[in-house]
Amino acid sequence: MSVVCSRRPCARWLVLAIVSVALLLIVMDMTVLYTALPRLTQALGASASEQLWIVNSYGLAVSGLLLGMGALGDRAGHKRLFMLGMGVFGLASLAAAYAPGPALLIAARAALGVGAAMMMPATLSILQLTFTDDRERAVAIGIWASVASGGAALGPVLGGLLLEHFWWGSVFLINVPIVLAALPLTARFVPRGACNASRPWDLPGSLQAMAGMILCAYGLKELGRPAPSYALAACAALAGAWTLARFARRQRRQPDPMVDFAIFRNGEFASAAAAALFAAAALLGMELAFSQRLQLVLGLSPFEAALWILPLPLAAFASGPLAGLLLPRLGSRSLLAGSLVMSALGMLGYLLAQDMAAHVQVTCLAVLGAGLGAAMTSASATIMQSAPPERAGMAASIEEVSYELGGALGVTLLGSLLSAVYARALDAPPAVPVPPAARDSLDAALEAARHLAGGAGEALAATARAAFDTGFAAVMAAAALLLLGGAALVMLNGRRA
Numbered sequence: 001m002s003v004v005c006s007r008r009p010c011a012r013w014l015v016l017a018i019v020s021v022a023l024l025l026i027v028m029d030m031t032v033l034y035t036a037l038p039r040l041t042q043a044l045g046a047s048a049s050e051q052l053w054i055v056n057s058y059g060l061a062v063s064g065l066l067l068g069m070g071a072l073g074d075r076a077g078h079k080r081l082f083m084l085g086m087g088v089f090g091l092a093s094l095a096a097a098y099a100p101g102p103a104l105l106i107a108a109r110a111a112l113g114v115g116a117a118m119m120m121p122a123t124l125s126i127l128q129l130t131f132t133d134d135r136e137r138a139v140a141i142g143i144w145a146s147v148a149s150g151g152a153a154l155g156p157v158l159g160g161l162l163l164e165h166f167w168w169g170s171v172f173l174i175n176v177p178i179v180l181a182a183l184p185l186t187a188r189f190v191p192r193g194a195c196n197a198s199r200p201w202d203l204p205g206s207l208q209a210m211a212g213m214i215l216c217a218y219g220l221k222e223l224g225r226p227a228p229s230y231a232l233a234a235c236a237a238l239a240g241a242w243t244l245a246r247f248a249r250r251q252r253r254q255p256d257p258m259v260d261f262a263i264f265r266n267g268e269f270a271s272a273a274a275a276a277l278f279a280a281a282a283l284l285g286m287e288l289a290f291s292q293r294l295q296l297v298l299g300l301s302p303f304e305a306a307l308w309i310l311p312l313p314l315a316a317f318a319s320g321p322l323a324g325l326l327l328p329r330l331g332s333r334s335l336l337a338g339s340l341v342m343s344a345l346g347m348l349g350y351l352l353a354q355d356m357a358a359h360v361q362v363t364c365l366a367v368l369g370a371g372l373g374a375a376m377t378s379a380s381a382t383i384m385q386s387a388p389p390e391r392a393g394m395a396a397s398i399e400e401v402s403y404e405l406g407g408a409l410g411v412t413l414l415g416s417l418l419s420a421v422y423a424r425a426l427d428a429p430p431a432v433p434v435p436p437a438a439r440d441s442l443d444a445a446l447e448a449a450r451h452l453a454g455g456a457g458e459a460l461a462a463t464a465r466a467a468f469d470t471g472f473a474a475v476m477a478a479a480a481l482l483l484l485g486g487a488a489l490v491m492l493n494g495r496r497a
Contacts, residue, residue, distance in 0.1 A: 064210020
């Protein structure tokens with residue numbers, strides 16, 4: 001099969017198209033639910049905590065299993081694992097589209113994460129096998145990085161477009177025909193590559209990593225509830241930290257570990273991984289709050305909300321290739337730090353301009369998207385370039401984990417912050433009854449307001465929207481601080497190196 005790709009240049013680029021489509025599905029599924037969340041919540045009766053788990057179960061499953069799946073791909077063959085993962089992804093998408101309740105949707109989202117974790121490490125490996133010319137390979141990886149950075153920002157746009165005409169399950173169902181079309185093309189054109197049956201697959205280590213992250217996420221989500229149990233949150237967080245420490249200890253003792261922590265002694269590698277994590281956390285956490293504000297506070301339709309979000313992914317797609325060209329001239333430290341600072345300025349600019357003229361808001365979103373796209377693309381290129389050739393597969397897995405884990409952390413931290421600030425800012429007049437459920441989320445408050453007579457319902461709705469705006473401001477400020485903190489970390493780490 002590799003002979004076909006080498007003799008027919010068009011086949012190589014077709015492989016790139018197949019891999020890019022699969023990657024686009026994977027990264028978009030991190031955020032495609034954002035515009036669907038209000039309708040989904042109303043249809044399934046999901047609580048604020050269940051909303052976060054619906055969004056986050058996917059990212060936690062992906063980031064927990066990625067490292068182990070990379071090793072399994074080396075052992076069983078990346079093409080085989082890629083195709084199996086695509087099948088799992090398609091079946092899980094079908095299950096998610098018709099899930100009758102929050103619990104089953106959370107389970108289906110976790111299964112989607114399993115399929116994505118099987119596919120994602122194979123994407124870079126397949127490109128490296130297909131493109132043997134260094135210049136062509138650089139172009140292919142640049143396109144790959146641009147899809148990875150812009151796809152997450154494009155998710156809410158696709159969700160909004162689908163919801164304009166279909167029900168919330170369409171955001172999952174759209175994956176099925178794409179998978180059905182991609183599977184035979186993958187079987188025909190993607191090179192098989194060699195298998196290494198001696199490569200160990202550390203399933204217990206993968207489960208340790210996933211369990212540790214889920215426990216830590218549970219503790220953080222508990223703190224974001226209107227009436228949190230601090231003891232439960234502390235126990236979950238401590239159990240998660242202990243599990244992750246056991247994972248790190250296990251890796252240090254393995255002769256062929258999934259993660260060789262010595263690779264982080266390379267300053268450029270560590271800075272790029274941190275930049276990817278901070279950028280993904282800020283982007284996904286911000287988009288979760290932003291898409292809900294557009295629909296629930298400003299009253300936009302899903303399609304109108306998608307149009308408002310569109311400048312962000314367009315700018316991210318445009319800035320990715322440009323960052324790849326500037327990286328050799330500016331150096332990774334300057335480009336990474338500058339991109340993160342640019343993103344923070346766009347984030348703070350939108351916070352100040354959210355009630356200004358449309359063109360001012362669009363400009364701020366474009367600056368934010370351009371900064372994030374440049375940061376993610378330069379981080380991907382730096383990670384792959386800084387790793388030694390014998391650690392290329394591990395480096396690719398760590399790079400992908402940085403994005404997925406960053407997204408999961410962003411949703412957890414900023415989503416919990418949004419819920420906590422909203423609950424504390426919901427201060428209705430004494431004459432207006434506030435049902436306990438109204439403090440759980442803005443969706444619940446608006447639903448409760450519909451059942452109140454007279455002006456009480458309007459007063460509760462207005463108070464709840466104002467409280468959500470307070471939470472949104474907190475999320476934007478916190479996301480900007482994350483980006484500035486990431487830039488500072490990159491600069492400090494570069495000086496030490």
